[in-house]
Amino acid sequence: MLEVKGLSKRLPTGKTILNDISFRVDKGEFVALLGASGAGKSMTMRAIAGLTSVTAGEVVFSGESGKCYTTITASGKTSGKDLRRARRNIGVIFQGSNLVKRLPVLDNVMIGRLGRIHPLRSWLYGFTDQEASEAMAALERVGMAGFASRRTGSLSGGEVQRVAIARAIFQRPLLYLADEPVSSLDPKNAEAIMQLMQPLAREHPILGAFHQPGMVMHYCTRVIALHKGSIIYNGAPNLSAKQLDEIYCGQADRPEATQELTAAAES
Amino acid sequence: MTWSEFSFERYRRYLPAAAIFIVAVAASAYLSEVSLTDLRRGILKGLSLLTLFFPPDWSACKDMLQPALVTLVICLVATPIGAAFSIVFGLAAARNIAPEWLRLTARTVIAVERGLPEIVILLVLVAAFGLGPFAGVMALAIGSIGMLGKLLADAIEEIDPRVLDAVAAVGATPWQVIRHAVLPEVLPALVANSIFRFEVNVRASVLLGAVGAGGIGYELDAAINQLEYSRATMAVLMILLLVFLSERASDWVRSKVL
Amino acid sequence: MSASLAVPSNVLPSVRFRRRMALLVVCCASVAAFLIYLKVDPIEFFRDFHFVSDLIKQMMPPDLRLLWVKHGLWTSLLQTVAMAFFGTLIGSIIAVILALFAAGNTSPSWALRLGVRTLLAVERSTPNIVVLLVLLIAVGIGPFAATLSLCIGTVGMFGKLFADAIEQVDPLPGEALIAAGASRLQVIRYATLPQVAPSVVANVFYAFDVNLRLAVALGIFGGGGIGFELHLAQSVLRYKDMLACVILILVLINVMERIADALRRRLFLQEV
């Protein structure tokens, strides 16, 4: 479904941000990216969505019709049209603060379809009533239908996060990317958001970055752990305390630690 | 503090600055021909002229209505035209929207428009188009573009880049990002600024009128040049009324819109 | 299933499209109506564009030799700056004094307060040109009249602002001084003014910026400064000189802005 092949990103200064990242995400999966802050989780997702450039590797994903989309390659930029086509099939659930604050909630949801409507229509007419009622259905699914005409800037953190998910649902993508969707929320709201995402993942796979191992073990089907831009673990979500220690406390710098982790993943 | 505590040493380091300041004040007083005798004579003369200025020539009120309306209409045309063009300039001058060459060009044009007082623009336009409201409308519109364009460009540059990235990430084209994210974020501020600019324009158009753009400013200048002082008082009252009404009106619109 | 929930009518796209179109039509129609009223024909602008190109041909190249051929020009430039500087300085001092009378916490009596507030409000909405035209009669043509009207304009621009700032100062330091036996004037000097000083200074710099532009404009009537030179060049159709004056004005305003910025930075750095 999604295939990340040997993705590397080095800055001109020589700093390595991503180091030969390769993994697959298949239908029905809810994959969690774990790793300390600065490990490269956001950068991986930005690369998949074609929002940054890389120095090596490529990202390919295929739709149900068997069509392949390449969002990013090292050989420079994909053409604007191809990128647009690929992007509209990836639903990015950004942190909620990335919604347009002065627009009504409903408009923020409808923005999800921009990749599918003609740019001229955007300027001359805007969205249709049909699209608006579909957006209402997406809002209803996340329990925010009553907020459709509220200004987005006046919502609370949890509500905003639900709207961001509604935008992604309304987009009807083949794959969801979620960068720390629950990090700024209280435990109760975080739990509710995870419960929303779990059934979504059954329709179309989700790749998300999280900082809550407990929740990840409960809801996700697989964990990929990053450390300083490299994958150090790719396997089942039920991690032991020791493994978590290695992921977060940086002991993974020792090569034998990485081997231990990988061995544990395989067993 | 008492005088015994006063010591010259404490203030020594301010001495050069103070000296420069005093020289600057003296020089500017000399250059702008400030004279207290003129001031005293002026006050006396002004008092003696009061009888000429008052009472206002109420009968001229009728003649003044039309020019006052012209002044108002000039501003009502110039402000929206300026606001509309400022969207173009604001987008072109924003770092996160426009390529570097366009941004620098637009910023330069805006800086020139802002740097020149409207009246200078008006004098140049009059040289091209002759006297009349057209030059006045153009001058005010150009001045408005300068101010509104700069404010708009700054507001656009302050938009969180992640908001724009998030819209681009659904597959939107750059123009769609402008339509659905940039403009909704900044248009309310543009409306508020335009209303403020309208007030500024009303005051400025009196001055422009006196130079030859027509309207109430021209009436005032003409009345004074013809030594019809009570008529001039009427024009002043009309101007005050116009300014007052435009302030009220813009307050009202502001409270409606925001 | 998708139509199960009704979209609120105030965010229904078709309703909003209709509302937007109506607004657009009303705006365009009224601008068109106003243009017709003013007998201004925008199409004429493009048809008569040769006026513009003629003018540009006549203006080019700007005759910057003026700077050393014409002796009065440097004086005119300096005179413009002098008018703005002097007007700002005296105007700000008067504004602060009047503001003390207009602020509720420093004014000696409410009647005085009301009177000064009214005066400031009237001054605020009187366009500078009105003041100037009246002053020209009283003190005669010359830069002095323009300087005086800048003074009055500055008072109008900032009197109310300063008064509001004074009303918002923290009363505690003043009360402490009163408790220690300080007089009313001492409280103003040692508790009130220090608190408003930063905002006053910042506004004085802003006032200078505004006044410099006004000094150019008022010079046209007052018979002084670079504005007058510009007007002269324009009225005798010496367009090369006119463009030179425009460029000089632009440079002057830019240079003064930089100087003011540098001064402001030094001043505020020193205070911190």
Ligand SMILES: Nc1ncnc2c1ncn2[C@@H]1O[C@H](COP(=O)(O)OP(=O)(O)O)[C@@H](O)[C@H]1O
């Ligand atoms: N625009 C950028 N320029 C340079 N370095 C960056 C940039 N963005 C992120 N980085 C670096 O890339 C690394 C990975 O960042 P990120 O992907 O945001 O980490 P995470 O999301 O896992 O916390 C960090 O070391 C960060 O400093």
Ligand SMILES: [Mg+2]
């Ligand atoms: Mg991150």
